[in-house]
Amino acid sequence: MIRKYRFGVPVETEAVVQDLPCRKEMPESGRVLTDEEGFTYIRALEKETAIYGLGETVRGINKRGWVYVSENEDRSFHLEDARSLYSAHNFLLLSGPEPLGLFFDYPGRISFDAGFTKKDILTVSCDHADLYLYEITGESLKEICRTFRKMTGRSYIAPKWAMGFGQSRWGYKNEEDFRQVVKGYRENHIPLDAVYMDIDYMDAYKDFTVDREKFPDLGSFVSEMKDQKVHLVPIIDAGIKQEEGYDVCMEGLEKGFFCTDREGKPFDTACWPGLTYHPDFLNAKAREWFGNKYRVLMDLGIDGFWNDMNEPSIFFTKRTMEEARKKMREFLAKPAGDTPFFELAELAGQLSSSEVHKDFYHDMNGTRIRHDRVHNLYGYMMTRAAGEAFERISPDRRILIFSRSSYIGMHRYGGIWQGDNKSWWSHLLLNIQMTASLNMCGFLYTGADLGGFGSDTGRDLLLRWLAFGVFTPLMRNHSAIHTRDQECYQFEDPEDFAHVIGVRYRLLPYLYSEYVKAALNDEMYFRPLAFDYPDDPMACDVEDQLMLGEGLMAAPVYVQNAAGRYVYLPEDMLFVKFLPSGEMETQRMEKGVHYIHVELNEVPLFIRKDHFLPLAEAAECVEDLDEDNLTMLGWITKKTEYLLYHDDGYTRNLDVPEHYRLLSMEP
Numbered sequence: 001m002i003r004k005y006r007f008g009v010p011v012e013t014e015a016v017v018q019d020l021p022c023r024k025e026m027p028e029s030g031r032v033l034t035d036e037e038g039f040t041y042i043r044a045l046e047k048e049t050a051i052y053g054l055g056e057t058v059r060g061i062n063k064r065g066w067v068y069v070s071e072n073e074d075r076s077f078h079l080e081d082a083r084s085l086y087s088a089h090n091f092l093l094l095s096g097p098e099p100l101g102l103f104f105d106y107p108g109r110i111s112f113d114a115g116f117t118k119k120d121i122l123t124v125s126c127d128h129a130d131l132y133l134y135e136i137t138g139e140s141l142k143e144i145c146r147t148f149r150k151m152t153g154r155s156y157i158a159p160k161w162a163m164g165f166g167q168s169r170w171g172y173k174n175e176e177d178f179r180q181v182v183k184g185y186r187e188n189h190i191p192l193d194a195v196y197m198d199i200d201y202m203d204a205y206k207d208f209t210v211d212r213e214k215f216p217d218l219g220s221f222v223s224e225m226k227d228q229k230v231h232l233v234p235i236i237d238a239g240i241k242q243e244e245g246y247d248v249c250m251e252g253l254e255k256g257f258f259c260t261d262r263e264g265k266p267f268d269t270a271c272w273p274g275l276t277y278h279p280d281f282l283n284a285k286a287r288e289w290f291g292n293k294y295r296v297l298m299d300l301g302i303d304g305f306w307n308d309m310n311e312p313s314i315f316f317t318k319r320t321m322e323e324a325r326k327k328m329r330e331f332l333a334k335p336a337g338d339t340p341f342f343e344l345a346e347l348a349g350q351l352s353s354s355e356v357h358k359d360f361y362h363d364m365n366g367t368r369i370r371h372d373r374v375h376n377l378y379g380y381m382m383t384r385a386a387g388e389a390f391e392r393i394s395p396d397r398r399i400l401i402f403s404r405s406s407y408i409g410m411h412r413y414g415g416i417w418q419g420d421n422k423s424w425w426s427h428l429l430l431n432i433q434m435t436a437s438l439n440m441c442g443f444l445y446t447g448a449d450l451g452g453f454g455s456d457t458g459r460d461l462l463l464r465w466l467a468f469g470v471f472t473p474l475m476r477n478h479s480a481i482h483t484r485d486q487e488c489y490q491f492e493d494p495e496d497f498a499h500v501i502g503v504r505y506r507l508l509p510y511l512y513s514e515y516v517k518a519a520l521n522d523e524m525y526f527r528p529l530a531f532d533y534p535d536d537p538m539a540c541d542v543e544d545q546l547m548l549g550e551g552l553m554a555a556p557v558y559v560q561n562a563a564g565r566y567v568y569l570p571e572d573m574l575f576v577k578f579l580p581s582g583e584m585e586t587q588r589m590e591k592g593v594h595y596i597h598v599e600l601n602e603v604p605l606f607i608r609k610d611h612f613l614p615l616a617e618a619a620e621c622v623e624d625l626d627e628d629n630l631t632m633l634g635w636i637t638k639k640t641e642y643l644l645y646h647d648d649g650y651t652r653n654l655d656v657p658e659h660y661r662l663l664s665m666e667p
């Protein structure tokens, strides 16, 4: 059941698609205080209560014991003490005999003190008492989640090729760089479906332009890559370069589609292109205009994009730069020896602090509203602009789109990647945990930069990370400029990489089926064990294994130099290891704790007893996958059925009977 409450005058975020009546009384689940100081929600927590949700945040699956803040930021240090990352997912689930879901539909800065300040108190607070609060009750966490997902609308469904493996790196510049990557993969028979184009393909970092020197004819290069069965996926940044004669800039100015300053003039920001303007994605007309721009690249055959820098990430503004220059001048005027070291060190941070959010404005359906009040909607609305445009431009074929920044509601228009992680073992574990929380909030098409974005990856880390990445809908190796080469063929024994990634393709009939069904039925694709086995206290404590779809459990190795790991089986399962020989090793295991050995070039997984997986033969791209000849793998004691979802991989008309096939397996 859903109970909806309104406080003050909320911003209409369109996170929720269901039309629900507002209740007049105060919420039942906690105490609410509202005054000029803002809004506070307080609820006592039982000792045993676990807190789930909050999507893209640091730490574990159970969020209890930290203060999380929704204030989207370009934060490349995903450390344990980070309050916020790139996205705002204000949905919480509380476990217990009467489980509860809470959604705070508030697009400004809001904080969640999950038993941190006081161990048994949950406090949610924000500066303005203008929001919607939804309380969701139900039999189980799973049911509450389903209700929430139904309320916020169907999750975005990517085209099937986008579940193939992709290679990315910040630093690929010209045609030759891309040819090298594709050659490296194809020659080593490592599967590949996509190569990502980072900011250097553009002319001077101008969105929807192509550097003619590096790509004399992008259209024909796109077809050259398509002949090799590789999709090129360009990045689109939020900031628009200020340049006389650049159509996007000129049109935006003319139509008044950029965010404005206090006086109502286009607001000066800066990002990769230098001085920029930020489109007012909160304005529906600006969204439509910007969305149509993607057509420029789609007309050349591009069918996938990633939206970056849309927190928005602002390097500096005219004001912050002027202030910094003033301080520098003051510093230079001081006598030598007088060194305000700390002030100087802080100077860079002040260029781009969240203080600038108070300096600019949006036109939201005719209402002028200051950015800080709606900050967390920016990436959502940018990606909505794209998603809505794709439905107009490409009504028959799904287009790949994922974003860095998001808010709940954006899950209907695109996926997200998990931002600038590092080549750290702890970030492999974070990837596993964050993925579970994102699924609760509707973000099914998601994945982290496999191998890690910042710092240098090791062969062992990349292989272990890929062995988890085989399960995530977005499976992309991405790394930052100036880090060690991270393409799989750059390491010793590339056949190990070919094998591990090959397992993804063997599993794809099942993974795609579970992914699409999860989206269509408002289910989670990945679930913590606590959601499936709420009455098993040991299962509830597991933070490094995930249930996937109806029959699979993933239990990746994420510790360096480990020969394997301990796993907890909440029920009898079949342990499967995909060996580099192409064979599978299987072992029936009883409920309980087991130690499993896993080599770097092996992929482990578990299948619940009396469930099975349909497997294909490995292929080097999605297009080559033979799905007519599937083999069934499982520990079956009775006749068992599986409903396989299968389509052409593109259609927008998904939920039709022809796409379902009942498979069965007998002992």
Ligand code: MIG
Pocket (backbone or CB within 6 Å): 169, 170, 198, 199, 235, 308, 309, 404, 419, 420, 478, 479, 480
């Ligand atoms: O300021 O486009 O998260 O994936 O490679 C860095 C360059 C901008 C941040 C993205 C990352 C991308 C990088 N971008």
